[in-house]
Amino acid sequence: MRLTFSALIAGLVASPAFAAGDVFFSLNNTDFIVLLAFILFIGVLFYFKVPSLLSGMLDNRAEGIKSELDEARALREEAQTLLASYERKQQEVKDQADRIVTAAKAEATEAADQARADLEKSIERRLAAAEEQIGSAQAAAVKEVRDQAIVIAVAAAKEVIAKKMTAAEGNALIASAIADVDSKLH
Structure with missing residues (x-):
């Protein structure tokens, strides 16, 4: 965290506002006030560990999505198994009906x-x-x-x-x- 904060300050110091030669560190300079507010905001975010909370929430959401996908995959496989079972039963019933019709025709002929x-x-x-x-x-x-x-x-x-x-x-x-x-x- 300190490395990123230092890099941020170094990036700000090398900004075009410093190159212009005006007094940048004055409270009358709006760019400086905005910079201070931004740094303060970033600091508050890091102090309350918002990035880790956001990444944790994103990780939790990713795990939730992954578990939902796994559950959906399992439900799909179960549905395919059930469909295959019903198709097999339907074929068995059709075969049985065909055998009954054939037997009935044979009995009628006999x-x-x-x-x-x-x-x-x-x-x-x-x-x-x-x-x-x-x-x-x-x-x-x-x-x-x-x-x-x-x-x-x-x-x-x-x-x-x-x-x-x-x-x-x-x-x-x-x-x-x-x-x-x-x-x-x-």
Whole structure:
């Protein structure tokens, strides 16, 4: 501090006001009064340690800014990590949704194929049942026609036999039929 004060005084002594030759150290000289006030002001600043206070405040402010920058950097890194995490989760959810859609399509296709196969089996069963009913109805119709034909043939034969046959021939025919049945049963 003494070195700077000495340098200041030496700088003032070598000023152009000294070179002019007028009396500089007079209280009537305004330049001298301003110089004294300035030196006094600088002295008061140094006495109350204002430069060190200012540099301390600037250092504190610089440290505060540095800590805010570090905090901002840490928050940025945390935000980037969080963003990456959310992007990863979003991709996982998208992949899961794609798998669900694919599985649903596969299940729908499988269900449609199964329904088609069940429908074909049902149609085959119904066709078989219908054919069976038709065959049964046809067999019943054939049996009914045969039965009717037998009834008509028996009636016609009875009538023809009744007209051409005598009582003795009828008794002989009945005995022959009984014997024939008896031989077939035993």
